[in-house]
Amino acid sequence: MNRRLCDCSAIVLSLTAITAVPACRGESASGPPGDQSVGASGTSSSAGTHGGSAGATAGKGGANNQGGRTDAAGGTGNGAGGTSNTMDGGADNGGAVDSASGGGSGEANSAGGSTSSSTGGTNSSGGSTSSGAGGTSSPLAGSGGTGGRASGGRGGMNGNGGTAVGTGGGTAGSSATSGGNRLLIPSATGWIDHQDVNDDVGIQGGFYPYGDQYGSGLHDKVCLTIGQHQPSECAFVSTPDPTAMAFPNVNGAMHTAGTVERVLPCVAGSMAATIPTSGCPGGGQAGGYDYANMLGAGIAFDFNRDTGPPDGDGMRRTWDPLAYEVIGISFTIQGTPHGMRVEFPMALTASEAAADAPPITGTSPTTEYHSAGSPYWGAKNDGKYPNSPVVEGPNTITWDQVQAPKAGVYAFDLARLLGIKFHVPTSTATATAYDFTISNLTFLRHL
Numbered sequence: 001m002n003r004r005l006c007d008c009s010a011i012v013l014s015l016t017a018i019t020a021v022p023a024c025r026g027e028s029a030s031g032p033p034g035d036q037s038v039g040a041s042g043t044s045s046s047a048g049t050h051g052g053s054a055g056a057t058a059g060k061g062g063a064n065n066q067g068g069r070t071d072a073a074g075g076t077g078n079g080a081g082g083t084s085n086t087m088d089g090g091a092d093n094g095g096a097v098d099s100a101s102g103g104g105s106g107e108a109n110s111a112g113g114s115t116s117s118s119t120g121g122t123n124s125s126g127g128s129t130s131s132g133a134g135g136t137s138s139p140l141a142g143s144g145g146t147g148g149r150a151s152g153g154r155g156g157m158n159g160n161g162g163t164a165v166g167t168g169g170g171t172a173g174s175s176a177t178s179g180g181n182r183l184l185i186p187s188a189t190g191w192i193d194h195q196d197v198n199d200d201v202g203i204q205g206g207f208y209p210y211g212d213q214y215g216s217g218l219h220d221k222v223c224l225t226i227g228q229h230q231p232s233e234c235a236f237v238s239t240p241d242p243t244a245m246a247f248p249n250v251n252g253a254m255h256t257a258g259t260v261e262r263v264l265p266c267v268a269g270s271m272a273a274t275i276p277t278s279g280c281p282g283g284g285q286a287g288g289y290d291y292a293n294m295l296g297a298g299i300a301f302d303f304n305r306d307t308g309p310p311d312g313d314g315m316r317r318t319w320d321p322l323a324y325e326v327i328g329i330s331f332t333i334q335g336t337p338h339g340m341r342v343e344f345p346m347a348l349t350a351s352e353a354a355a356d357a358p359p360i361t362g363t364s365p366t367t368e369y370h371s372a373g374s375p376y377w378g379a380k381n382d383g384k385y386p387n388s389p390v391v392e393g394p395n396t397i398t399w400d401q402v403q404a405p406k407a408g409v410y411a412f413d414l415a416r417l418l419g420i421k422f423h424v425p426t427s428t429a430t431a432t433a434y435d436f437t438i439s440n441l442t443f444l445r446h447l
């Protein structure tokens with residue numbers, strides 16, 4: 001099914017895929033420790049607003065405990081300028097309870113402690129002398145936090161300046177990971193490259209329209225080749241051209257239009273009619289409904305596809321969102337078609353492929369070929385196939401809202417994701433025209 005790709009082109013495929021090696025997991029960096037200076041004990045500042053009159057460079061300055069332990073000089077050895085019972089610089093505010101490191105290490109020691117040269121007062125957040133950054137070079141800092149990982153830095157419940165009374169730390173941290181959410185805008189031909197600015201989520205691939213009478217791979221054109229229906233009886237994509245090697249767009253607004261067919265009875269003597277699956281009666285007989293080969297149409301995007309020769313092999317590979325701390329995706333739709341399903345094709349194991357009826361053949365089986373179909377947003381794991389809860393405008397999907405359509409057919413595994421499909425399925429009632437636009441595809445690290 002592979003089609004030759006160029007570096008900045010989209011992919012025009014049907015309902016098939018090629019899988020290979022999972023994406024590598026990334027690691028996050030941490031900032032340097034703070035300067036090794038100790039301030040004097042300070043006198044009686046409360047809530048960390050100034051860190052004590054004499055202990056301005058001694059860490060966080062807790063309530064009545066300026067610059068360290070109770071009456072300690074400069075906070076020598078109890079974490080972020082105070083023990084866990086102080087208002088600022090105690091546990092969950094300026095670092096871990098017993099952390100001796102200040103200066104934005106990017107994790108437990110990220111708030112100004114006894115060894116930090118910064119103040120916990122109005123103009124500093126712990127770390128070296130930067131304001132509100134929690135370390136001079138940690139990419140994991142939240143807004144106003146101190147560079148921790150969990151939820152925007154170690155700045156405690158209200159940031160790095162102490163409790164709500166403190167003024168040095170800002171809010172509770174608004175960025176959970178390095179980089180935050182990622183809105184990726186494709187090129188004019190529909191391609192997103194992993195070297196694009198802002199792409200730190202490991203995404204590379206192209207948008208493409210698809211339909212059940214297009215493509216050239218083993219599992220493509222199934223409406224024609226296996227179902228043996230007429231082209232006029234299959235899904236039709238009017239725009240963009242499904243045979244072109246690009247998905248023209250303006251600023252990432254991916255527009256498509258066409259018609260999905262009415263599901264027809266299986267054709268007598270067809271390949272579909274010989275196998276009693278997905279509605280066909282088997283034995284070469286006509287009758288039933290050919291759901292297996294009259295699939296509809298839509299827009300697809302691959303998460304991890306290589307470029308074509310000579311620079312790459314053009315193959316589609318799996319992508320693991322958890323390796324990039326991605327918790328879901330969001331998108332905007334205009335012209336929402338009735339019955340849409342937002343699907344997440346996934347690679348199958350050999351045993352999962354063999355257990356399907358009929359067994360899935362080929363070297364790279366995916367859920368796109370499975371009789372149950374791919375996991376999708378809104379599936380109930382009960383075999384009833386409700387629509388995805390798509391609404392006009394912005395939509396947000398988290399991974400816990402995605403399931404396989406049927407129980408026991410395969411395991412939904414995020415590490416084996418291949419892409420996303422905005423699928424307009426068929427029905428037995430009537431053919432249905434569609435005309436919709438997908439934009440603002442964003443990979444979410446926090447809601």
